Amino acid sequence: MSAIGFVKVVCCLFLSCFLLACNPPTANQNEYDWKLPKGFPSPLVPQDNPMSVAKVALGKKLFFDVKLSFNQTTSCATCHQPQFAFSEPKKTAVGSTGQKHRRNTQSLVNIAYNSNLTWAHSGLNQIEQQILIPMFSEDPIELDITGHENVVLQRFENKSYLKLFENAFDDSQVNFDKIVKALASYVRSLTSFASAFDEYAYQGNDDAMTDAAKRGMELFFSEKFECFHCHGGFNFTQSSQHENQRLDLRPFHNTGLYNVDEKGAYPIFDQGLIEVTLQPNDMGKFRAPTLRNVEVSAPYMHDGSLATLDDVVEFYAAGGRGHGAANPLKSPFLAGFELELQQKQDLIAFLQSLTDQQFLNSNLNYQLETP
Ligand code: HEC
Ligand code: HEC
Incomplete structure (x- = not known):
């Protein structure tokens, strides 16, 4: 690679790492181990939803659970499939009732760093807000919770879930605020920094x-x-x-x-x-x-x-x-x-x-x- 090309790569990719040296992460963010390679900055997390291992664990179970959709056919993972980097091979997504979404399912990779969510929205900046869309949207219908809130919530009133809620929030009461916070924590935890490129560029x-x-x-x-x-x-x-x-x-x-x-x-x-x-x-x-x-x-x-x-x-x-x-x-x-x-x-x-x-x-x- 040419000297100029190399300098450019270094400038583009390492700027954030240089800045890290003079700006250590806040104590609050240190509590959760992001497992980032040395020198990478931690993502910003909303004050009212700090990361925790217990919340990520609850969020992961919810993410893969079809009980979150009213007709129990669809989970977040139906569209966001891990082997496709949490996207799917379909051109455009299809919701739990068969209604077509106009857009392609996005992959979920390092989205904890995203300052804008979805394909085209300048005002959607928080994962907690974004998650409300697949859960409650009526056009297109995705998980179809609107109008069926109580039925869906009751499905999580069982021993194994109550324990996970208790671990995550020190309180076993099941509600949508907690479900959203746990889901957001799980998708934030999906960090990817071990590609061949990373090995080359960051691990030398x-x-x-x-x-x-x-x-x-x-x-x-x-x-x-x-x-x-x-x-x-x-x-x-x-x-x-x-x-x-x-x-x-x-x-x-x-x-x-x-x-x-x-x-x-x-x-x-x-x-x-x-x-x-x-x-x-x-x-x-x-x-x-x-x-x-x-x-x-x-x-x-x-x-x-x-x-x-x-x-x-x-x-x-x-x-x-x-x-x-x-x-x-x-x-x-x-x-x-x-x-x-x-x-x-x-x-x-x-x-x-x-x-x-x-x-x-x-x-x-x-x-x-x-x-
Ligand atoms: C002007 C900004 C811009 C430039 C330059 C650009 N891209 Fe993109 N790229 C985008 C945008 C915006 C999209 C999404 C467009 C859409 O969906 O309408 C995209 C989408 C993609 C995708 C699809 C990703 C996905 O998940 O669907 C790939 C792959 C890609 N670009 C690679 C490249 C490569 C390789 C180059 C250089 C040859 C390049 N891009 C240059 C802005 C750009
Ligand atoms: C029916 C398929 C489908 C389901 C179910 C679904 N999603 Fe999505 N997801 C999408 C599509 C399509 C987009 C892009 C939306 C857009 O651009 O308007 C998206 C976008 C996202 C994004 C934004 C990613 C980014 O980079 O901006 C997040 C986060 C997300 N989904 C999380 C979830 C979670 C959590 C659930 C479960 C509560 C879920 N999704 C359920 C299809 C789905």
């Missing part, structure tokens, strides 16, 4: 990445390919916040996937950030997702409309898809580039080096709860 193991992946990394961080502008930082997304950095770079971009009216419109059923901000310039803007474990989270994009990493790389080389390439609201970083076959393979090899087998395996030993 020069042999951890293949030569192809190293060449791909250089392309990823190049001004020609531009990937790092939007997929920057240690999570390969701009929308990270942690204890050492509160700067909020706006992480939403129009990547030229659509252009239905030649004036930049996305299809009416999903126009991205504009639906929340009502700002015309936010048409088609979505959050740049993390690329950690992206190899296993196909299909891609907010609507699952790109099937493979090959398709994604070709899409960026073309500077958008079909008429989308001429979308007037498209990010200037989506200019497109010439792509040789070898470069495509290298870039994909780099993306594959972000797969953390330890993370995928460590969450496989769950037990799916059935009614």
Whole structure:
């Protein structure tokens, strides 16, 4: 890798670690062991829901339990499956009653650091808020709890759950506030920092990445390919916040996937950030997702409309898809580039080096709860 390329990687990826040295974590956050590699900043956690091992344990059981859905068919893990980095192979999600969700299930990787949640929302900043959507939303219906609150709550009034509630909250009473807090703690605990890339970049193991992946990394961080502008930082997304950095770079971009009216419109059923901000310039803007474990989270994009990493790389080389390439609201970083076959393979090899087998395996030993 060239000297300039290396400096860039170092600057992009290590900035947060340098800052750590002069800004130690608060005592409160020290109590829970995040099991982060040395030098990584701890995520920020809401004051009223500090992390604890007992809360994570309760949250994990709830996450995999179909009793959380009114008709007892669906758990969080039905859509967020561990072996797919907590996403699923479906293009778009389907709720417990069969109602279709318009969006692709997001992977849940290092989301404790996310400053914006979901594919396109600038005001949804807390996991505790976000979790209310799959639980209580009526359009689309996901877990279908609304109108069935008591029935669902009663299912957790049994010995093994009461014990877990007691451990987590010093009080065995079952309510939705506790359920949400425990679920939030569990999904926050899903950290992934043991990919080949991590070994190479942070643990100093020069042999951890293949030569192809190293060449791909250089392309990823190049001004020609531009990937790092939007997929920057240690999570390969701009929308990270942690204890050492509160700067909020706006992480939403129009990547030229659509252009239905030649004036930049996305299809009416999903126009991205504009639906929340009502700002015309936010048409088609979505959050740049993390690329950690992206190899296993196909299909891609907010609507699952790109099937493979090959398709994604070709899409960026073309500077958008079909008429989308001429979308007037498209990010200037989506200019497109010439792509040789070898470069495509290298870039994909780099993306594959972000797969953390330890993370995928460590969450496989769950037990799916059935009614
Ligand atoms: C029917 C499938 C489905 C179920 C069930 C489901 N989710 Fe999701 N989840 C999604 C989809 C789709 C998105 C993206 C939503 C969007 O962008 O509007 C998402 C997004 C999320 C996010 C945001 C991730 C990020 O990076 O911003 C979190 C956190 C999350 N889900 C947690 C949960 C939890 C906890 C449960 C159980 C209470 C759950 N989900 C149940 C499909 C599902
Ligand atoms: C202008 C910012 C920007 C640039 C530059 C950019 N991306 Fe993205 N990327 C995004 C956004 C935004 C999305 C989600 C778009 C959507 O769903 O509409 C995305 C999605 C992806 C996905 C799909 C991830 C998933 O979970 O669905 C991959 C893979 C990806 N980008 C890789 C790359 C690579 C490789 C490059 C460089 C060739 C690159 N990106 C350049 C912003 C960018």
